Amino acid sequence: DIVMTQSPDSLAVSLGERATINCKSSQSVLYSSKNKNYLGWYQQKPGQPPKLLINWASTRESGVPDRFIGSASGTDFTLTISSLQAEDVAVYYCQQYYSVPFTFGQGTRLEIK
């Protein structure tokens, strides 16, 4: 199984500041023939289902604010929120869908400092 390890487990950032969440996969999730990383980022607010923010490691979903940025370097993936807004308080998860089981990271709780 591919293990997805997120860091940190929790994070407190001031409004307007940058938030960075990391996710490391235990093996590559790059589909070479398509040159795509099979990696998604989700946001889950209390009492709500998750929401897909980013797929293929760096493609923002329609309607997602451009302050959410996904990037990749090998087996290291990063979700950056460039200027934290109050509505961004949530738990964030990464997920690989490259190989079964499609594993999630353990989640990162983002709060306002």
Next chain:
Amino acid sequence: EVQLLESGGGLVQPGGSLRLSCAASGFTFSNYGMHWVRQAAGKGLEWVSSISATGDGSTKYTDSVRGRFAISRDNSKDTLYLQMDSLRPEDTAVYYCAKGPGSSAFTPSDYWGQGTLVIVSS
């Protein structure tokens, strides 16, 4: 507007069975892979099972449910199912139905239902 409405959850004794349903609307159901993801109270997300769009109907399962759970779809009814047998207390969770953005099972989940709660307890 894409809508996914789960039903069928409830309280069941260990060893019992439940069938979850997910009624889909707002998109051409038969064209998309579908997923089940669960979340125990206060815990993270756990992928459970996926099925590809019409065609080979390829199915995938996490190891802990393989042989006990069966995912299926009825494209004539725009409905996804999860038959859960030999239920265990550790299967207790909110079960989410989710849609993929393509026909393959190897996709993220771009739309989610609100979830249905399954409690396995005596």
